[in-house]
Every structure is written in C-alpha cells, then in structure tokens.
Amino acid sequence: MSSLAQPLAASLIQSVDWLAIAPPTIAAVVALVVLVADLFVDDRRRTLLGWISVAGLAAATLMLLPLLDADRATFCLTGDPAVCSYTADRFTLALQLLVLGGALVTALLSVTGLKDARGGLPEGEFWFLLLSSAAGAALLPASRDLATLIVALEVASLPAFALVGLRQGDRRSSEAALKFFLSSVTATAVSLMGVSFVYAATGSLYLTEIAERIQGVDGQLQTLTQTGVVLTLIGFAFKTAAVPFHFWVPDTYVGAPLPVAAYLSVVGKAVGFSGLILVTVVALPSYADVWGPALAVLAALTMTVGNVGALRQQSTRAYSAVRLLAWSSVGQAGYLLVPIAAAAWSDDAERSIGSTVAYALMYGVVNLGAFAVAALVGRTRNLNRVADYRGLYAASPLAALLLAFFLLCLAGLPPGIIGLFAKVTVFSAAVDAGLGWLAVVMAVNVVIALFYYLQWTALLFRAPEGEPARYRVPVPVTAAIAVTAVLGIALSGAPQLVLRFTDTGLF
Numbered sequence: 001m002s003s004l005a006q007p008l009a010a011s012l013i014q015s016v017d018w019l020a021i022a023p024p025t026i027a028a029v030v031a032l033v034v035l036v037a038d039l040f041v042d043d044r045r046r047t048l049l050g051w052i053s054v055a056g057l058a059a060a061t062l063m064l065l066p067l068l069d070a071d072r073a074t075f076c077l078t079g080d081p082a083v084c085s086y087t088a089d090r091f092t093l094a095l096q097l098l099v100l101g102g103a104l105v106t107a108l109l110s111v112t113g114l115k116d117a118r119g120g121l122p123e124g125e126f127w128f129l130l131l132s133s134a135a136g137a138a139l140l141p142a143s144r145d146l147a148t149l150i151v152a153l154e155v156a157s158l159p160a161f162a163l164v165g166l167r168q169g170d171r172r173s174s175e176a177a178l179k180f181f182l183s184s185v186t187a188t189a190v191s192l193m194g195v196s197f198v199y200a201a202t203g204s205l206y207l208t209e210i211a212e213r214i215q216g217v218d219g220q221l222q223t224l225t226q227t228g229v230v231l232t233l234i235g236f237a238f239k240t241a242a243v244p245f246h247f248w249v250p251d252t253y254v255g256a257p258l259p260v261a262a263y264l265s266v267v268g269k270a271v272g273f274s275g276l277i278l279v280t281v282v283a284l285p286s287y288a289d290v291w292g293p294a295l296a297v298l299a300a301l302t303m304t305v306g307n308v309g310a311l312r313q314q315s316t317r318a319y320s321a322v323r324l325l326a327w328s329s330v331g332q333a334g335y336l337l338v339p340i341a342a343a344a345w346s347d348d349a350e351r352s353i354g355s356t357v358a359y360a361l362m363y364g365v366v367n368l369g370a371f372a373v374a375a376l377v378g379r380t381r382n383l384n385r386v387a388d389y390r391g392l393y394a395a396s397p398l399a400a401l402l403l404a405f406f407l408l409c410l411a412g413l414p415p416g417i418i419g420l421f422a423k424v425t426v427f428s429a430a431v432d433a434g435l436g437w438l439a440v441v442m443a444v445n446v447v448i449a450l451f452y453y454l455q456w457t458a459l460l461f462r463a464p465e466g467e468p469a470r471y472r473v474p475v476p477v478t479a480a481i482a483v484t485a486v487l488g489i490a491l492s493g494a495p496q497l498v499l500r501f502t503d504t505g506l507f
C-alpha cells in the first residue's frame with residue numbers, strides 16, 4: 001500500500017513559481033492585511049488603510065516587470081509539463097497591467113472619496129473588497145483551465161457586487177447592487193452549465209487539451225458539446241455587457257460610488273473579455289463557425305445600442321454624465337468584440353486578439369481619466385449632470401483641457417491619437433478577416449459617437465452660467481488624473497508601443 005501511495009503522492013506534488021503568481025498574490029495578501037488592520041486602526045487614522053492599499057496595488061503592478069523577459073508557467077501536470085493551470089505570457093501581462101493599473105487609479109480616487117463620505121462607506125470593508133476583486137481579476141487572464149477560470153471570475157465579481165451596494169442607506173446603491181448581482185449570478189449559472197457540458201464531452205478542464213479533444217468528440221456527444229459552447233458564450237456575453245445582456249450597466253454605474261463605476265467600466269470589461277478570449281480562441285478554435293458569427297452579431301448590436309443610448313442622454317438629467325459614460329462603455333464593448341469575432345476567420349488569430357488587447361489598454365487609460373475628472377466635478381456637483389460641466393474651463397482650465405483630451409480620445413479624434421489608432425486597429429482586424437459589413441457598422445457608430453463626445457467637449461469651453469464653481473483637487477485625485485493624462489499623451493505620441501507590448505503569445 002505504501003509503495004503504491006508514494007508514486008501517487010509524488011505525482012500530486014507541484015512546484016510553484018512564486019514570481020509568476022506574484023501580482024495577484026500580492027493583491028490578495030494586502031487585502032488580508034487591510035482586513036486585519038481595520039480591527040486595530042481607530043477612526044481618525046482609517047485613511048492609512050487606503051494608502052496601504054495603494055502601496056499594495058503599486059507593488060503588484062511593479063511585479064509585472066520581472067516577468068517581461070520570458071513566458072512562465074506554474075501548477076503544471078507532472079506527467080505533461082506543457083499543460084498548466086497558470087501561464088504568465090504577454091497576453092496575461094498586458095491584461096494584468098490593465099487590471100492592476102485600473103485598480104490603482106480607482107484606489108487613488110477612493111482615498112479622499114471615502115474620507116468625504118465617512119459614515120456612508122465602511123473603509124476597511126471597501127479596501128478589502130477592492131483588493132480581493134483586483135486579485136481575482138489579475139488571476140483570470142493567467143488561467144489556463146476552466147476551474148481556475150471560473151473561480152477567478154467569481155473572485156473578481158463577488159466583491160464587486162458588495163462594492164456597488166456598500167453605500168449605507170442609499171436606495172439607488174441597493175437597487176444597483178441587486179441588478180448587478182442578479183444578472184451576474186445568471187451569467188455564472190449559464191457559464192457553469194456550459195463548462196460542465198464541455199467537460200463531459202472532452203474529459204478535461206485544461207484549455208489546450210479541450211482544444212485537441214473537442215475535435216474528436218463522439219457523434220453521440222456532438223449536441224451536448226455544441227450546447228456547452230453556446231451556453232458558455234452566453235455566460236461570458238453577460239460579463240462583457242454585450243447586448244442584449246447590458247441592461248444592468250447604466251443603473252449600476254449610477255448607483256455605485258463613482259470610483260467603483262470607473263473600476264467596473266475598465267477592470268470589469270478586462271475580466272469579461274479575457275475570459276471570452278481564452279474560452280473561444282484558445283479552448284474552442286474548432287468551433288469558430290459557431291462563436292465567430294455569434295460574436296460578430298453581438299458586436300454590431302452592442303456598439304449600436306450603446307452609442308444610441310449615449311446619444312439620447314439629456315444633459316440636464318440627474319447623473320447624465322455618468323449615464324453617458326455608462327452607455328458609452330457599452331458601445332466600446334462592441335468595438336472590443338470585433339477583433340475577437342474576426343479571429344474566427346482571420347489567418348492570424350493572434351494578431352486579431354492583439355488588437356482587442358491593445359484597444360482595451362488604450363480605452364482603459366482614457367476612460368479612467370474621464371471618470372477621474374468626473375469624480376473631481378462630482379465633489380461639488382452631486383448630481384453630476386452633463387450640464388454641470390458647462391464652463392469648466394473657467395473654473396479649472398487644466399481639468400477641462402484634460403477631460404476634452406480624454407473625450408476626444410474616446411471619439412477617436414486628434415489630438416487624441418491613441419483613440420484614433422485604437423479604432424483603426426480594430427477596423428483593420430475586421431477588414432482583414434473579410435467582415436466588411438461589420439466594419440461599415442463600426443464606421444457608422446463612430447460617427448454617432450462623435451456627436452455626443454463633441455457636444456460634451458464643446459460644453460466645457462462655453463461661458464458658465466453664473467459664478468463658476470471652484471474645485472479643490474485633493475492630492476490622490478490629482479495623481480489619478482495625472483497618471484492617466486501622462487499615459488494618454490505618451491501613447492498618443494507613440495501608439496505603436498501598445499501593439500508591440502500586446503504580441504499575445506497565446507499560440
């Protein structure tokens with residue numbers, strides 16, 4: 001018995017590459033540190049918890065640098081070292097940079113935001129939830145088996161529900177959290193059903209093994225396999241806020257604290273899209289004839305509904321600025337879906353996926369910048385209407401100029417070269433894959449988006465009604481705006497750096 005047990009035990013022992021898993025691990029450890037420290041820090045020093053969180057996220061982001069030299073993998077099968085549960089390749093690092101950088105900007109926006117809303121937001125719980133969600137989001141793009149993928153997805157999502165509804169005694173916050181929770185739980189249930197069907201058909205959870213075995217599935221299991229593929233796609237479509245699974249987005253962004261809305265708009269998308277890419281392009285390339293057309297249709301619907309929804313926002317309506325950014329993020333999700341759909345027909349699927357990752361990085365920088373300026377204005381204008389931004393240049397010239405830059409980037413107009421470059425990259429991916437009709441739909445939507453982005457930009461420089469409001473800019477908010485502005489301007493000068501970095505190495 002003991003001689004048989006010894007080889008079995010040896011086969012279960014796995015070496016851990018601690019450097020490879022350092023980014024999500026640091027975020028998780030700091031989350032626990034903050035949770036414990038909250039028990040001992042008195043109310044007057046709770047800002048310290050925020051700065052510990054900022055330092056932890058900065059350290060996790062910096063730990064990406066030693067990983068740039070080569071692909072690393074860990075938690076591999078002892079019998080087949082090429083089959084691993086965790087891989088730190090270029091695709092992983094690019095999305096971890098987006099996730100951890102987005103969480104860092106969110107943390108900077110929250111340091112003073114929580115202080116101003118003390119009593120409404122419990123600080124210790126907030127930082128623990130934010131760091132836990134960031135750890136799960138950083139783990140997901142590195143996941144190379146379905147079990148780790150689903151666990152990472154839920155670790156990223158579950159704390160986000162609580163972050164949205166954390167504002168005590170706020171009906172909008174509670175309703176937003178409930179909508180977000182119900183839609184996400186439904187998505188998870190559908191995804192799990194699809195994953196279970198795929199596992200039943202292939203007998204493996206590892207993405208690379210699924211890709212090999214699913215091509216030789218027995219004829220009796222074909223229907224089960226196809227159903228599993230469709231259900232998995234539907235589940236991730238919920239997570240990416242693709243139409244018609246987008247209904248939770250506007251109310252959730254309005255009900256959530258503004259830094260949390262910024263976090264969801266960027267990190268939430270990174271989570272959904274990285275999972276979608278891994279499931280479709282890595283695990284199910286042989287079913288490209290199923291997910292390719294489905295994602296192309298979803299992309300067209302999502303960008304159209306999102307941009308039309310943003311166009312319909314009334315500038316005098318309460319929270320119209322946040323709603324406009326919410327609907328805009330739905331439209332941007334449609335653009336992000338285009339290269340993934342194109343990968344089904346492209347001769348170079350890796351290049352198509354690189355276009356999605358590049359667009360996500362560029363969008364993340366400027367969208368976080370727009371939310372950072374919105375957080376600044378929201379400190380004085382609680383209703384955060386688009387009309388409240390009229391005459392912002394007279395009150396705060398630098399904030400107005402930077403918001404104009406971020407909006408022009410989102411529109412894809414100079415001097416926002418980064419946005420133009422991102423859209424051209426996605427457009428070329430569609431054309432190269434022979435999806436001319438989708439490229440036309442995208443071009444029409446870019447024109448629609450120009451109207452509401454330019455309308456908001458022009459409002460910044462109009463004469464203010466009455467005395468212009470004065471905005472006190474706290475140091476952390478200044479840092480958040482500065483980081484996004486510097487990155488946006490630098491990438492507008494050298495956008496090719498993003499494409500060079502997003503050579504995904506998935507294949």
